[in-house]
Amino acid sequence: MRILFVHQNFPGQFPHLAPALAARGHDVLALTAETNQRPAPVRVVRYASPPQAQATGLGRTYSEMAERGWRAARAARVLRDRHGYVPDVILGHSGWGETLFLREIWPDARLLVYAELMYRTRGQDVGFDPEISPGTDEGRVSTVARSAHLVQALVQADAGLSPTRYQADSFPPELRAKLTVIHDGIDTDTVRPDPAATLALPDGRVLRAGDEVLSYVSRSLEPYRGFHVLMRALPEVLAARPHAHAVLIGGEGVSYGARPRDAESWKARLLAELGDRLDLSRVHFLGRVPYPTYLSLLQVARVHCYLTYPFVLSWSLTEAMAAGKLIVASDTEPVRELIRDGHNGRLVGFFDRPALADALIRGLAGDPYAARLGAAARKTIVEGYDLRRICLPQLVGWVESAGHPAAA
Structure with a gap:
């Protein structure tokens, strides 16, 4: 398959998954921000970074994320029109707005998102620590406004991925049904006790x-x-x-x-x-x-x-x-x-x-x-949570099944 990763700070959460899919013979490409200089384990193309956000108030976050999404979509259009690139599967982080308009460029691709967390006004971080950030009506309204792009991204997606049950359960039930929980994985061969450290x-x-x-x-x-x-x-x-x-x-x-x-x-x-x-x-x-x-x-x-x-x-x-x-x-x-x-x-x-x-x-x-x-x-x-024996095989299976949890 042709698999496209989308992340402004690639490899982000995918340093092991992307090369593992490439090693299995898939054509793996990553779309990232032009300012991202991190080493990448697969081929990358870059989109132009959005300008400083001009919007203020409650619309600021959505404006910023939508602009980033449009920049990513324009780069995707170049890939499609100039290079004939059409992915079978897209996997992007929903938190940065980059997946918001990719469905319009590649309507037949299976769109998957990494759903890290849904902002909530109660029972989460908002108002948890009154000394630092007391819960107020203004703070809760701001939290709702900052959630708009996260909701839109998961509504548009065919399926989503969360690393823990707590993070998946932060999403409302009607969206939670789209999510599969698989942790990013820990390399326990490297991270282990060492009495000589x-x-x-x-x-x-x-x-x-x-x-x-x-x-x-x-x-x-x-x-x-x-x-x-x-x-x-x-x-x-x-x-x-x-x-x-x-x-x-x-x-x-x-x-x-x-x-x-x-x-x-x-x-x-x-x-x-x-x-x-x-x-x-x-x-x-x-x-x-x-x-x-x-x-x-x-x-x-x-x-x-x-x-x-x-x-x-x-x-x-x-x-x-x-x-x-x-x-x-x-x-x-x-x-x-x-x-x-x-x-x-x-x-x-x-x-x-x-x-x-x-x-x-x-x-x-x-x-x-x-x-x-x-x-x-x-x-x-x-x-x-072992990376190579548990999580990475599950993640590979999930992507290869295009987000169908039964086959992951």
């Missing part, structure tokens, strides 16, 4: 597996991933464990929420709030790092902390589980899909700072159940 810090210190190391990973250090909750727990944790080190990976911008009004970043705001209560000689901010550094941290850590609003689940949780770590995580719905308290990790209330501090202290001190919990965490990923 080491991590060199910028100050020259070398941390080793077995040391009292607390790890925290987020694309950005922000409230959506509980950065503020962890930071406020750290003074108590470090005071109780005088030889422990906390190592945090993540950028200082925002990926999902808003910047603080009174500081240049959430990191700056929390450091100012905590002042000299936090021993910064034992708190190490690495920023964004290459994958091998990130993996070394997971393998070195004695305890991994993962906190999240009810929102998209992070790969860092599943990879920390694959590394066999003792996980201390927030008792929020997306986490409960993978972790059962006392079985393969420890769960604490997202806002329960004393419980979080206590669980982290016990973990760093040598939780007597840590080995069992870490082994169970890895078993969860190996048996249900």
Whole structure:
């Protein structure tokens, strides 16, 4: 088949799926933004990046996504008219608007979308954390408006794909019926426990597996991933464990929420709030790092902390589980899909700072159940989320069946 991937940041969620389909003899092509310079595992063509959004107010998001969709459709038209390219299957991420008008260019192609999450006004991130973003009528109306392109994309699609049940269930029932749940997959041959792992810090210190190391990973250090909750727990944790080190990976911008009004970043705001209560000689901010550094941290850590609003689940949780770590995580719905308290990790209330501090202290001190919990965490990923043995074959089958779940 001719299979077209569409993603403004390709390979995005498809670094393994696209080349796997090519290896099976399919003609695989990717359509991506001209600004995307990431290495691609298959041939790519590019569409012109849309201009800065001109719309304001409630229509801003749809205007921006529709313009991107039109740019993608114009590139698709060139492929069709100049090169005779007609795909059998299109798989694109619904979140960026790129699939909105592809049906008009290739009406006979089977259109599939990666449906990552549907914005909801209640029971999800909106209003979850009153300190940061209190639920208001204006906020809920804005959320509804920002959902328009997601609804349109899935309505037009023949079928959709979500990585977790929580994320699939964020869509309304009439659209949920179109979705198949298959995780992106974790390479458990690469992400595994390593008792010989080491991590060199910028100050020259070398941390080793077995040391009292607390790890925290987020694309950005922000409230959506509980950065503020962890930071406020750290003074108590470090005071109780005088030889422990906390190592945090993540950028200082925002990926999902808003910047603080009174500081240049959430990191700056929390450091100012905590002042000299936090021993910064034992708190190490690495920023964004290459994958091998990130993996070394997971393998070195004695305890991994993962906190999240009810929102998209992070790969860092599943990879920390694959590394066999003792996980201390927030008792929020997306986490409960993978972790059962006392079985393969420890769960604490997202806002329960004393419980979080206590669980982290016990973990760093040598939780007597840590080995069992870490082994169970890895078993969860190996048996249900392994990339090459489980998820990738399912994903390949789903695409080759053009999104028919019975054949996937």
